[in-house]
Amino acid sequence: MPVSTRRILALWLPRLPTDRLARRAKGAPESNRGEQFSAPLVISGKIGNALHVHALETKAARLGLYKGQPLANARAMVQPLAIVPADEKADAALLDAIADWCDRFTPLVSLDAPDGLFLDITGAAHLFDGETAMLNLVMKKIADQGFAVRAAVAGTSLAARALARYAHGSIVPPGGEAAAVAPLPIAAFECDDKILRALRHAGLKTIGMVATRLSSELSERLGKNFVTGLRVMLGAEEQPLAPRRPLPDLMAEQHFAEPIVTEHAIAASLLSLAQSLSGILEREGRGVRVLQAAFFRADGKVTRITIRTGEALRDPKVMLRLLNQKLDTLADPLDPGFGFDLIRLEALLAEETRPGTLSFDSDENARRQIGFLIDRLSVRFGTTRVQRFVAQDSHIPEAAGVAVPAQERDFEQQNWTLKRRPGDPPRRPLRLLERPEEISVPLSEVPDGPPLRFGWRSARFDVARAEGPERIAMEWWRGSVGEPEAREGVASGRVATPRDPQKNHPNLTRDYFRVETREGQRFWLYRDGLHHQLAPRWYLQGIFA
Amino acid sequence: MNKSAKLAELRHCLARYGLPPDRPPLALGHAGADAVLGGGLRPGALHEVFAAGWSAGSFAALLAIRLAKSKPFFWVRPDYEGMEYGAVSPEGLLELGGDPRQLILVRTRKTAQALSAASDILACPHVGALLLEIEGMPKCLDLVASRRLAFAAGTSGVTVIMLRSGAEAEPSAALTRWQVKSAPSRNDDDDWGNPIFDAHLTRHRLGGLGNFLMQWNPQHACFDTADIGAVAAAPAHRPARASRQRRA
Numbered sequence: 001m002p003v004s005t006r007r008i009l010a011l012w013l014p015r016l017p018t019d020r021l022a023r024r025a026k027g028a029p030e031s032n033r034g035e036q037f038s039a040p041l042v043i044s045g046k047i048g049n050a051l052h053v054h055a056l057e058t059k060a061a062r063l064g065l066y067k068g069q070p071l072a073n074a075r076a077m078v079q080p081l082a083i084v085p086a087d088e089k090a091d092a093a094l095l096d097a098i099a100d101w102c103d104r105f106t107p108l109v110s111l112d113a114p115d116g117l118f119l120d121i122t123g124a125a126h127l128f129d130g131e132t133a134m135l136n137l138v139m140k141k142i143a144d145q146g147f148a149v150r151a152a153v154a155g156t157s158l159a160a161r162a163l164a165r166y167a168h169g170s171i172v173p174p175g176g177e178a179a180a181v182a183p184l185p186i187a188a189f190e191c192d193d194k195i196l197r198a199l200r201h202a203g204l205k206t207i208g209m210v211a212t213r214l215s216s217e218l219s220e221r222l223g224k225n226f227v228t229g230l231r232v233m234l235g236a237e238e239q240p241l242a243p244r245r246p247l248p249d250l251m252a253e254q255h256f257a258e259p260i261v262t263e264h265a266i267a268a269s270l271l272s273l274a275q276s277l278s279g280i281l282e283r284e285g286r287g288v289r290v291l292q293a294a295f296f297r298a299d300g301k302v303t304r305i306t307i308r309t310g311e312a313l314r315d316p317k318v319m320l321r322l323l324n325q326k327l328d329t330l331a332d333p334l335d336p337g338f339g340f341d342l343i344r345l346e347a348l349l350a351e352e353t354r355p356g357t358l359s360f361d362s363d364e365n366a367r368r369q370i371g372f373l374i375d376r377l378s379v380r381f382g383t384t385r386v387q388r389f390v391a392q393d394s395h396i397p398e399a400a401g402v403a404v405p406a407q408e409r410d411f412e413q414q415n416w417t418l419k420r421r422p423g424d425p426p427r428r429p430l431r432l433l434e435r436p437e438e439i440s441v442p443l444s445e446v447p448d449g450p451p452l453r454f455g456w457r458s459a460r461f462d463v464a465r466a467e468g469p470e471r472i473a474m475e476w477w478r479g480s481v482g483e484p485e486a487r488e489g490v491a492s493g494r495v496a497t498p499r500d501p502q503k504n505h506p507n508l509t510r511d512y513f514r515v516e517t518r519e520g521q522r523f524w525l526y527r528d529g530l531h532h533q534l535a536p537r538w539y540l541q542g543i544f545a
Numbered sequence: 546m547n548k549s550a551k552l553a554e555l556r557h558c559l560a561r562y563g564l565p566p567d568r569p570p571l572a573l574g575h576a577g578a579d580a581v582l583g584g585g586l587r588p589g590a591l592h593e594v595f596a597a598g599w600s601a602g603s604f605a606a607l608l609a610i611r612l613a614k615s616k617p618f619f620w621v622r623p624d625y626e627g628m629e630y631g632a633v634s635p636e637g638l639l640e641l642g643g644d645p646r647q648l649i650l651v652r653t654r655k656t657a658q659a660l661s662a663a664s665d666i667l668a669c670p671h672v673g674a675l676l677l678e679i680e681g682m683p684k685c686l687d688l689v690a691s692r693r694l695a696f697a698a699g700t701s702g703v704t705v706i707m708l709r710s711g712a713e714a715e716p717s718a719a720l721t722r723w724q725v726k727s728a729p730s731r732n733d734d735d736d737w738g739n740p741i742f743d744a745h746l747t748r749h750r751l752g753g754l755g756n757f758l759m760q761w762n763p764q765h766a767c768f769d770t771a772d773i774g775a776v777a778a779a780p781a782h783r784p785a786r787a788s789r790q791r792r793a
Contacts, residue, residue: 366671370617370649373669377651377662387650389635401635403650411646416639425739426640426763430603431631464729465737516737520729521600543631545603545641545740545761 006238007153007174009105009119009135010160013098015148016115017043017091018057021084023146040078044071045086054086058148088114098142099244101300104255104342105138107248110157110241116164118157118241131171139169145300154180157241158233162188162207177235182208189229195222207233248292248346250284252277259298259339266295266340270323273345274316281350287312290349293323295334296342303334308383309375310407311368312351318372319345326379374406383407391416395472397541398432427470427514429524429542436539439525450513450525456540461517468513469527514544564750565590565699565720571612573759574767581746581755582721588612589702590720591695593748595709600727602630602678603641604742605708607761607768609676610643612704616673618643619666621651621659626678630710642763647673656683660690667697667705678708682715691717714747722748728758728771739763741771 013019018041040063045054051071060081065074075081091114099117102109105128108120121134128134131153142149152163154172159181163170166188172180181188184207186199198221204210210218211234219227231237252273260266270293281287289312295303307322327334377386387403388411394400419427440455450466508529516522522544527536565587572585579585586592586608594605609618620633635645651666653659656679663677677694679686695718698705707719714722728743741760748754760771 366616369669369671373666373672374649376665380665381651381653381658381662385652387652389645389648389650391635391645397634397636401645403632406649414646416635416645418639419636420640420763423764425737426637428634428636428640429631430606430634430637430641432634432637433631434628467737516730518729519598520727520741520743521598522727522740523599542634542637543599543603544637545600545607 005174006120006122006155007125007131008155008157008160008241009121009138009151009153010112010157010164011102011117011119011138011142012150012161012164013095013115013117013142013147014150014165015055015057016094017055017086019147020091020094022057026146039080039082040065041082041084042071042074043086044083091115097300098147100302101296102138103294103302104296105134107245107251107344107346108241108243110243112157112161116161118160120241121153135169135171155235156232156237157239158229159235162190162233175235177233178211181233182206182211186210189226189233191226191229195226198222246348248348249350250277250280250286250288251344251346252280253342253344256339256341256343259336259341261336261339266334266336266343267320267324269343270345271316271320273343274319274323277345277347278314278316278319281314281347284350285352286347286350287314287353288319288347288350289313290347291319291322292346292348294342294344294346295336295340296344297336298338298341301337305330306348307375307379308407310378311371311375312353313375314353322375322379325376329380378405378407390414394475396475397428397472426544429522429544431543433541433543436526436541439538439540441536441538448511450515451538454525454538454540456523461521461523463515464518466513466515469511470513471509471511472526473509512541565695568702572767573608573611574762574765575757575759575770577755577770578744578746578757578759578768581753582749583752586612586704587720587751588704589699591691591698591705591707591718593707593709593714593717593719593722595712595714595722595724597724597726599630600740601725601742602708602710603740604723604725604744605676605678605706606638606643607641609674609704609706610638610641610766611768612706613647613673615644615647616671617647617649618673618676619649619651620676620678621653621662621666622678623653623656623659623680626680626710627652629680630678640763641761642766657685660685660694663694663705664697667694667701667703670701670703672701672703675703675705676708677705678710680710680712682712688716688718691719695719719748720750721746739769 021041040060041057042053042060042065043055044051053065053067053069053071053074056065056067060078063078065078071083095111095113095115095117099109099111102117102119106119106121106124110118112118121131125131125134128137135151135153139149139151150164150168152160152167152170154160154163154177155174156177159172159177162181162184163172166184167180170180186196186204186207188207189196199210210230215227218230228237232239254269254273260269288309290306290308292304292306305323305326307326309322313319374386383405386406388406389401390404391414392400392402437456441451442453450468451463453460453462510526510528512524512526514522515525523540524542524544525538525540527538529536566589568587568589570583570585570587572579592608594608596602596604633650635648638645638648651662653662659677659679663675666672666675694705724745724747726743728741730737730741739761741758744757744759746755746757758771759768762769
């Protein structure tokens with residue numbers, strides 16, 4: 001039987017909903033203490049249309065109430081009884097917050113909704129003086145916060161979970177899962193009532209007894225999933241945990257026995273972390289592209305800031321500078337409160353760096369400096385606000401070039417083709433309006449020709465000369481050019497609102513005219529649709545030099 | 546040293562106060578303008594372009610294209626300018642002789658952010674040119690901000706072109722100030738040719754002023770003399786206009 005290589009710590013918070021209420025009552029000001037329940041507290045939930053006991057506090061459990069009991073029965077058994085309807089959202093949020101807090105022990109924390117957590121502590125236990133000490137530490141810290149907690153460590157998640165519920169505090173050595181879970185009752189499977197009933201009918205009362213049966217028998221009766229679950233529980237198979245957040249490629253962290261508060265201390269810690277991360281990166285020949293700093297406050301709040309760089313980065317000073325810049329731009333500044341007891345620097349994405357980093361080539365150096373400048377600007381204003389252009393294979397003017405975040409890729413290879421013949425004036429305007437604006441054209445003098453005058457933005461323009469038409473048909477394979485996917489390309493980056501003219505009759509052919517007004521201003525106009533098809537509407541789309 | 550020599554030296558010092566360090570000027574291509582400018586536009590300084598009308602703003606972009614040559618060129622603009630004057634089109638830039646691969650566009654929410662982005666960009670000596678587009682007369686763009694830009698430009702040698710639309714000239718640290726509007730092309734011909742600008746050099750801290758008709762040549766990315774009849778040149782030694790009361 002293969003032995004699982006991971007070590008999983010399962011946490012169970014059996015009284016999460018009632019603990020949440022009790023914690024809130026404790027924190028309330030004196031005058032509101034009336035909310036504290038003197039009677040046993042029960043949380044009611046609905047199954048179908050019937051109310052039942054969703055969760056209950058220890059005091060209520062001692063009186064013989066149990067989870068899943070019909071609420072009417074509970075009421076009949078105990079009088080008085082404080083009953084509060086379940087708030088599953090608040091419970092989930094609280095579990096999330098606890099999971100955040102648990103991040104300080106290992107970056108791989110997985111939710112086991114509604115009231116459990118898995119911590120993958122593989123290779124992390126020695127940082128806390130071994131598994132026993134770590135288990136005790138986790139339990140003590142959570143219990144100190146006012147939660148009832150059960151925990152166990154085993155090689156697979158399901159084994160640890162069953163042990164946390166039925167053999168609290170056990171630590172199973174690698175390979176010992178089968179022996180450890182054997183005496184547990186079959187309820188530890190936490191599966192359907194149907195399956196439990198079937199097992200009971202077969203006279204199987206413990207997991208150990210189930211494990212003695214042939215898997216073919218079991219899968220025939222109870223389904224494949226059950227057999228897989230059983231194998232995981234026995235440690236014969238590993239089941240990967242789903243991490244709550246992306247796992248870092250590399251990380252460096254610093255614990256503080258005494259939480260740090262001052263800006264100076266935080267900066268010093270960040271620098272030393274950046275240096276050690278940079279050391280690891282150097283050894284692996286990699287650089288960081290996405291860097292996250294996580295600040296764990298002593299009271300459990302976790303603040304994370306993320307920076308992205310255009311080029312794999314290794315210099316600790318540059319990392320620190322980018323981090324500081326990001327910290328400066330935060331809407332709500334980093335509040336140390338009672339201090340941070342852990343700061344962690346994670347390389348969420350690390351990339352191979354090209355060899356020859358130290359180049360005396362001045363071009364290479366300039367490229368690097370510009371890349372760093374782009375990174376800094378992107379950190380301050382957001383990646384979508386620092387843009388470069390990518391040529392698109394489209395003849396529609398507003399879709400010909402797309403503005404993309406400048407950090408994204410190399411732009412040197414882009415191919416732009418000139419529209420004008422050498423020696424001719426420009427055929428495309430320097431500025432394109434975010435969306436073409438309708439202009440008022442008095443009835444056209446020549447049926448198919450350019451307007452002689454037009455009104456735009458409450459001004460009138462006399463056309464002195466015009467050139468055109470240049471006929472541009474819309475791409476029939478697109479729904480409508482007014483669609484956001486086609487329009488987003490324009491440097492504006494704003495999500496386009498649907499264009500009225502296109503909504504009514506999409507995909508009209510446009511006849512473009514370059515016109516010069518009497519004062520010498522040059523505009524790009526087009527007529528929507530062919531002249532004989534419908535009453536022409538005119539739009540102004542661009543402004544030439 | 547006698548008193549008069551000392552005074553002369555002080556005067557010289559004061560005259561040079563706030564001027565950017567000497568760098569070889571870059572010829573614009575227009576002979577008349579280059580002569581007045583003393584060889585061309587000086588890099589590492591702040592140049593202001595006040596545009597009247599819609600097309601004239603391109604003059605600033607053309608100056609930036611000319612100055613950046615093959616180096617990266619940054620265009621910083623608050624969102625409002627994009628809505629009002631249209632988004633920058635890479636195709637249009639290419640048609641004018643620029644290189645879209647070298648253009649890096651920075652869009653900011655507010656004018657103040659645009660100014661701070663500009664000071665970041667000006668700190669990097671590898672930038673070819675910076676075009677800062679600012680509409681109206683925002684409060685944050687005062688003499689101090691303008692001096693700061695000019696100083697940063699002087700230190701790194703990056704030229705900053707400030708494009709002002711819908712604004713009036715106000716005291717600033719700019720080395721040159723241009724009032725530009727577009728000029729109609731030749732009337733007698735069907736071929737209407739390249740864009741022509743009617744550019745008034747209304748402030749020049751190192752020399753004379755002038756009024757030039759400049760035609761952009763996309764082929765060589767430079768300005769030519771526009772040959773549409775003779776236009777009387779403005780007096781060359783007119784003093785810079787007195788500052789107006791700023792609107793609140």
